Amino acid sequence: MKRLTRTTEDRKLAGVCGGLGEYFNIDPTLVRIIAAILFIPFSALVAILYIAAIFLVPNDTEADQA
Template sequence: MKRIARTTRDRKLAGVCGGLADYFNIDPTLVRIIAVVLFIPFSALIAALYIAAIFLIPNDTDVVDT
């Protein structure tokens, strides 16, 4: 079963967008663009979710796929 994890290979800030892109099998640039577009009207919410994801989602080197 595939688990969500922050990426260490395609990391720009903390690896959250790259990890989401790996999980959903889409281009990381697309995820980053969506995050920036959503950040404009919902800046406090998106910033809080991103910071929470940094602490809650493990790195891909710490996750064992089963």
């Protein structure tokens, strides 16, 4: 079963975009570009969702242990 995790391999800030890229099997750079584009008109919402994902989505190393 595939789980959403924050990556430790392709990490820029907290690994959220890298983890989303791995989960959806797309390039994490594309996820980062989409997030940056969405940040312009929806800055507060994107920032809140990103920060929430940092605390709610486990690292891939933590998910392997569970």
